[in-house]
Amino acid sequence: MYEDTLNTRKERNIFNRLLIYTIFIIFAIFTLYPLIWLFYSSFKPQLEIIRDSFALPQVPTISNYTQAIIKGKLNIYTVNSIIYTFVSTGLVIIFSMMASFAFAKIKNRATPFLYNSFLIGLLITMQAILIPLFIVMTRIGLRDTRFGIIIIYVAINLPLAVFLGTEFVKAIPDSIIESAQIDGASYFRIFFKIILPMCKPVMVTILIFTALACWNEFMLALVFTSSDSVRSLPVGIYSFSGPFATEYGMQFAALVIGMTPMIILYAIFHRQITRGFAAAGAIKG
Amino acid sequence: MEKFKRVSTYIIFVLPALAIYLAVIAFPIISSVGLSFTDYNIYKNQAIWTGLANYIKIFKDPVFWFSMKNNFFVIFVSVFGQIPLGFVLAYLIYRKLIKRSGFFQAMVFIPTVISTIIVGILWSKMFSPIGVVPRIIQVITNNPDYSMTIMTNKNLAMIPIGFVILWMFTGNYLIIFLASLQNIDPDIIEAAQIEGATDGQILTKIIIPQLYGVLVLTSILAIAGSLKAFDLVFVMTGGGPAYYTNLLAIYMYNQSFIFYNYGVGSAISTVMVALSIVLVILIRLARRKIDTMEV
Numbered sequence: 264m265y266e267d268t269l270n271t272r273k274e275r276n277i278f279n280r281l282l283i284y285t286i287f288i289i290f291a292i293f294t295l296y297p298l299i300w301l302f303y304s305s306f307k308p309q310l311e312i313i314r315d316s317f318a319l320p321q322v323p324t325i326s327n328y329t330q331a332i333i334k335g336k337l338n339i340y341t342v343n344s345i346i347y348t349f350v351s352t353g354l355v356i357i358f359s360m361m362a363s364f365a366f367a368k369i370k371n372r373a374t375p376f377l378y379n380s381f382l383i384g385l386l387i388t389m390q391a392i393l394i395p396l397f398i399v400m401t402r403i404g405l406r407d408t409r410f411g412i413i414i415i416y417v418a419i420n421l422p423l424a425v426f427l428g429t430e431f432v433k434a435i436p437d438s439i440i441e442s443a444q445i446d447g448a449s450y451f452r453i454f455f456k457i458i459l460p461m462c463k464p465v466m467v468t469i470l471i472f473t474a475l476a477c478w479n480e481f482m483l484a485l486v487f488t489s490s491d492s493v494r495s496l497p498v499g500i501y502s503f504s505g506p507f508a509t510e511y512g513m514q515f516a517a518l519v520i521g522m523t524p525m526i527i528l529y530a531i532f533h534r535q536i537t538r539g540f541a542a543a544g545a546i547k548g
Numbered sequence: 549m550e551k552f553k554r555v556s557t558y559i560i561f562v563l564p565a566l567a568i569y570l571a572v573i574a575f576p577i578i579s580s581v582g583l584s585f586t587d588y589n590i591y592k593n594q595a596i597w598t599g600l601a602n603y604i605k606i607f608k609d610p611v612f613w614f615s616m617k618n619n620f621f622v623i624f625v626s627v628f629g630q631i632p633l634g635f636v637l638a639y640l641i642y643r644k645l646i647k648r649s650g651f652f653q654a655m656v657f658i659p660t661v662i663s664t665i666i667v668g669i670l671w672s673k674m675f676s677p678i679g680v681v682p683r684i685i686q687v688i689t690n691n692p693d694y695s696m697t698i699m700t701n702k703n704l705a706m707i708p709i710g711f712v713i714l715w716m717f718t719g720n721y722l723i724i725f726l727a728s729l730q731n732i733d734p735d736i737i738e739a740a741q742i743e744g745a746t747d748g749q750i751l752t753k754i755i756i757p758q759l760y761g762v763l764v765l766t767s768i769l770a771i772a773g774s775l776k777a778f779d780l781v782f783v784m785t786g787g788g789p790a791y792y793t794n795l796l797a798i799y800m801y802n803q804s805f806i807f808y809n810y811g812v813g814s815a816i817s818t819v820m821v822a823l824s825i826v827l828v829i830l831i832r833l834a835r836r837k838i839d840t841m842e843v
Contacts, residue, residue, distance in 0.1 A: 283645050290637070291655040293715060298658075300680060301670055316678050358565040365561035369554060377566065384573050388776040388824055390797050390817040394583060394810050395576035398590060418572030421565050450557040479663035481779045482797075486805060497665045501783055504669065511678055518670055522662045529661045533654060536661065540720060541727035 298522075305515035312511045327512035328520075335507060336491050337517055340499030346409060347484075347495055348477040351416035355424050355473045356466055358417065363428030363462075364454050368440055378429065384422030389482060397486060407489050415487065416477050424469045427542075431465035432458060468539045471532055478525060496521050577821070584814035595811075602815035611791045612816070615799040618706060622777055622795065625710040626717070626770035631763070633714065634721025639751070641722075642729040653726070657719030664716070668783035671712045675699050699785065702792040709781055709793060716780070717773075721766055728762045729755070772827050775820060796820055 304312060305327055307320040331337045365371070366378050396415070397406065405411035435458065443453050459466075481497040488494045494502070500517045507513050529536055584602055586595035606612045637656060641649045659667060675681050675696060682696035698704045732755065740750050756763075778797035781787065787794040787802070794802075796816060804813030 280645070283640055286640075287637070287646055287652040287655075291652060294655045294658055296680075297670055297674055300674075312678055316680050316683055358568070361561040362565040365558045369558045369561070371555065371558045373558075377562065380574065381565075381569065384569065386772065386824060386827075387573060387577065388772075388797075388817075388820055390776060390778075390800055391580055391821045391824075392573055392576035393800075394804055394814050394817065395579040396572065397804075398583075398588070398810070399576070401590065402593070414568060415572055418568045421569050422573075425565060450554075450561075454561070475661060479665075481663065481665045482782075482801075486801075497663050500669065501665055504783070511673070514669065514673070518666050521666045525661045525663070526658065529654075529658060537653075537657065537723055538727075540657075540660070540723045 301515055301518055305512065305519045307512060307515075309510065309512055312515075327516035330510070331503075331513045331516040331520070335499070335503055335513055335517060337496075337499060337520060339491060340494050340496045341520065343409070343492075343494060344478060344496035347412055347416060348474050350413050351420065351477045352470055352473040354413070354417045355420045356469055359421055359424035359428045359469060360432075360459065360462060360466065361454070362421075362425050363432045364458050366425070366429045367432035368435075368437070368458075369450065378425075381422045381425045384419075385426065387422075389419065393483075393486060400487060406487055407493055409493055412484060412487060412493070412495070415483055416480065419483075420473045420476055423472060427465055427469055427472075428462070431462060435461055467532070467535055468542075471528070471536055471539055474528065475525065580814050580821075581818050583811055584818045586811050588810045588814075590808065590810060598811065602809075602811045603819075605812060606815055606819070611794060611799060612796075614791055615794040615796045618781075618793060619775060619777070619796050621706050621710065622713060622774040623771050625713050626774045627767050629710070629714050630718045630721050631766055631770060633718050634766075635725045635759075635763075637718070637722045638725035638729055639755075641726055653719075653722065656722050659716045660719045662716075664779035665783045667712065667716050668780045671708070671715070672699065672784045675708050700789050702789050705785055705789060705793045709784055712780060712784065713777075721770075724762065724766060725759070728759055732758050768827055768830050772824060775823055775827075 303319055304316075306323040306325065307318075308322065308324050308326070311318065311321060362381075366374050400406040400411050405414070439457060440453055443457055448456070479497065480495070481501070484495040484498045485501070488498060491499075500514075500521050503510075503514050503517055583595065585597060585599060587598050587601075588595040640646060641653060646652060673679050675698065677695060682694060685696065686692055686694045698708055736758075737750055737754060740754055745753070776797055777795055778801070781793055781795050782798055782801070785793040787798045791799075797820070800813050800816040800820070803809045803816060
């Protein structure tokens, strides 16, 4: 209503409009140009990159990509990242939904304490767990293993997932569960047959957040992996700046490979992502 | 029997999440504080109590204070850059002052979903001699010999970092502000318009007071996020030249995993956690404020 009445007002002059559009167009250029530049530069041979950073590729080549895979082992890192993202996200969804159901619908005196403990996890900085975790993981031989990375990723993503899940399950009316219980359904049956199907929207939100976080995570993977066979894509891409620091085309190709899945994810789920960030931003930031 | 069944089901449902959470997050946090009072050696697996020695060491270290200063710069950029910028953009979209707002919103937001390290490497390439930023400056200043040294200048290297922080995270605040603007009851604004209030009055007297809680909250979140910042600066400058762009998290990483001073590293992370606890208290207060305001 407000907007409509304002839109009909004549007082807004062309100058204001121009200014506003300029601001947004500048933002759009600032976002698009680096991404487009990166994309076409990744098809330029080394000499062209050095000679003229502006120019489009004259002789486009995919050798940067093949080099990144052969010399840079990017295929291994990509597979690792896919494993970490899929397995961690799957486990986070299952475990968080189970806990959410218990917290929201099974009465227990421990719930406030346990639930709040998870909420504190929303505010924990990763640096606070880094050293003790590093020591323990080294001692028990889980450092530099896929299993170790997955456990860590599950743990750090649980607080937000448990929070989102519990708040969602709380909103499901108790009467649905009670009538199922009268019909003789067990808690397990209620969970799998009633709660989970109703929780699809929140599970999508949890999926997006966890997948984004796992795919993009850098610091923990940097500290907890040392061999190529376990490294994730972000650590692999970072490692390019060492031995291949001057092989720009290879680095560009690696960056393109690293960001494309997330841009596709955004293109598919942009509505859910925006809504999720708005909701989670109000809690977490 | 019914109660036993209920309790056992509860345990089965909560246990997987709880066990992993306690092992990976809760337990390490507590032991981190303990480690900060020792000189833990990972090869000997031995820790000797050294009292406050690690804390004294870091407080005497100029690198610590440099890192602190840079963290405050990041906080400054976040609170006085991202938040006002995010708010202005959200307000313009909310007021429907532009068409195709979905497209522009996506343009501001997309950097948020890209990995921080990819953003960091991309922009450090943009600023490097093979990037386009020096080329653009060459064209503008008509000086083909211009070479960009800002990333290696000890006094200026934080500036491009601040720019990239704005580039990357403003979209997040845009989304938060837009959502809260859309939650404002349109009747209140309409009533004000009928009373003859101008746009400026509506903004300052109605909209901003309504968003007061969100503004406080986003500020605290921006501060908390800035305190733990690591990835972006780590890949853009590695804390260099020397330690002039170090952040607390990088300082801590170097102490622990480059110099193997795990005790010192734990002391730094404990200082960071102490700062966050202050913020948790502030968030609680802000929450209460929001709760009382939304009634």
